[in-house]
Amino acid sequence: MNSYSLFRRSRLRLALWYAGVMGVILSVSGLGMYRAMVQTNWTAMEREIESIAGTLHDSVEPLLPPSEEPTAVLQQIFPDLCLSDQPCKATPTLIQRHTIGISDRTTYYIRLFNHQGKLLAFSPNQPLSLPPTLNRSSWQTFRTAKGIRYHQFTTILHSANTHPLVNEASTHSSWGYLQIGRTLEHFDAEIRRIQWIMAIGLPIALSLVATSSWWLSGLAMQPIYQSYQQQQQFTANAAHELRSPLASLLATVEAILRIPQSNQQDIQIMLYTVERQGRRLSHLIADLLLLTSLEQNSLEQNLGAKPFQPCCLNDLVSDLTEEFLELATAADINLTCQITTCEIYALGNESQLYRLVSNLIANAIQYTPRGGYVTVSLVRSDYTAVIAVKDTGIGIGLADQERIFERFYRVDGDRSRKTGGTGLGLAIAVAIAQKHQAHLKVESQVGIGSIFTLELKIVLSNT
Numbered sequence: 001m002n003s004y005s006l007f008r009r010s011r012l013r014l015a016l017w018y019a020g021v022m023g024v025i026l027s028v029s030g031l032g033m034y035r036a037m038v039q040t041n042w043t044a045m046e047r048e049i050e051s052i053a054g055t056l057h058d059s060v061e062p063l064l065p066p067s068e069e070p071t072a073v074l075q076q077i078f079p080d081l082c083l084s085d086q087p088c089k090a091t092p093t094l095i096q097r098h099t100i101g102i103s104d105r106t107t108y109y110i111r112l113f114n115h116q117g118k119l120l121a122f123s124p125n126q127p128l129s130l131p132p133t134l135n136r137s138s139w140q141t142f143r144t145a146k147g148i149r150y151h152q153f154t155t156i157l158h159s160a161n162t163h164p165l166v167n168e169a170s171t172h173s174s175w176g177y178l179q180i181g182r183t184l185e186h187f188d189a190e191i192r193r194i195q196w197i198m199a200i201g202l203p204i205a206l207s208l209v210a211t212s213s214w215w216l217s218g219l220a221m222q223p224i225y226q227s228y229q230q231q232q233q234f235t236a237n238a239a240h241e242l243r244s245p246l247a248s249l250l251a252t253v254e255a256i257l258r259i260p261q262s263n264q265q266d267i268q269i270m271l272y273t274v275e276r277q278g279r280r281l282s283h284l285i286a287d288l289l290l291l292t293s294l295e296q297n298s299l300e301q302n303l304g305a306k307p308f309q310p311c312c313l314n315d316l317v318s319d320l321t322e323e324f325l326e327l328a329t330a331a332d333i334n335l336t337c338q339i340t341t342c343e344i345y346a347l348g349n350e351s352q353l354y355r356l357v358s359n360l361i362a363n364a365i366q367y368t369p370r371g372g373y374v375t376v377s378l379v380r381s382d383y384t385a386v387i388a389v390k391d392t393g394i395g396i397g398l399a400d401q402e403r404i405f406e407r408f409y410r411v412d413g414d415r416s417r418k419t420g421g422t423g424l425g426l427a428i429a430v431a432i433a434q435k436h437q438a439h440l441k442v443e444s445q446v447g448i449g450s451i452f453t454l455e456l457k458i459v460l461s462n463t
Contacts, residue, residue, distance in 0.1 A: 356433060
């Protein structure tokens with residue numbers, strides 16, 4: 001399968017999973033918000049009904065007589081209410097004059113019952129389908145034939161000359177009942193509006209989630225795809241690096257097999273070539289293993305390296321300068337060392353730091369022409385040790401400076417024996433620096449030279 005198709009399918013699956021999970025979360029959240037809003041509006045409505053009923057109860061109860069025939073009294077208290085079994089004439093001043101606490105006469109209605117549950121009086125705007133008998137439940141919700149819903153509250157009334165019992169279920173201790181109800185048209189309209197908002201808004205939100213999930217999955221897959229491309233490039237580079245010495249090795253062995261046994265001198269020369277190519281392969285494989293171990297943070301387990309401990313950077317730089325002095329002299333390069341007088345210690349693996357600095361010095365000598373200069377310096381800057389390797393070599397272009405720490409990358413693109421090395425020196429150096437939480441940077445100008453700077457945290461310094 002094509003790698004691009006594989007990653008595209010993986011991205012699609014990731015996007016679908018993300019969109020599905022977010023869709024479920026949004027749906028559950030939307031349903032929860034919907035139920036919470038409905039419950040909040042319903043509770044607020046019931047509290048309003050209870051408040052109006054309480055206001056009317058406290059205003060009317062002191063005026064109620066204990067009479068069994070309260071019609072005349074009710075007409076005095078509520079002149080605009082309709083009496084049961086009598087013609088009803090609606091008066092527009094009903095709510096304004098006698099229905100205390102009610103601001104909307106088209107929404108609320110009032111009903112009065114005696115203690116036996118018989119309807120005595122009612123407001124003209126009550127639903128026509130209401131029964132004349134009392135339902136003693138505190139709350140009732142019903143629907144009329146026209147499909148309009150109503151919600152009503154019933155409370156007990158006592159006259160001024162009676163004393164209610166503790167148990168309000170005793171109807172003989174009460175004068176009657178006050179019933180306050182309201183239409184749910186506005187409430188249902190508000191609920192329908194919320195439902196429409198959710199019905200339209202949820203698909204839009206899910207569409208945005210699907211779009212963002214595709215974009216986010218692309219961001220998530222991009223490092224993986226880049227890593228995959230780097231692995232492919234690494235495989236191609238490693239195969240190229242291994243192919244050249246192997247081809248030379250096989251060609252030399254074939255030549256040896258064709259030489260007569262009597263010509264020992266030629267055989268000896270070719271055996272030296274075989275040994276050199278074998279060592280080149282061995283160094284390349286060792287560098288690859290080291291680099292892999294560093295990047296996987298498993299060097300201690302795989303190579304048995306010692307844990308980090310204080311390392312004297314003065315000795316390290318001095319020993320490396322002395323070690324490379326012979327190589328620099330053979331290349332007609334002036335190698336010098338500038339070390340601060342105070343001893344500087346950094347926490348790390350000494351062999352790895354030794355390899356890091358040695359790679360920098362080796363590169364400086366390798367790319368500096370005859371008669372040039374290479375200077376290795378160690379100074380202290382606050383709590384940081386700075387190791388700098390400066391050369392007067394060929395220099396590195398700005399575009400190449402961003403890639404010189406990649407595996408097998410070379411500025412001139414040449415992988416022949418002329419440039420030497422495996423092309424992994426700087427990659428190993430930056431991997432070691434990262435493991436030691438150090439900072440490795442380069443400053444260079446083409447034709448002038450380069451400066452590689454390593455910054456390490458100091459753990460001890462003897463001034």
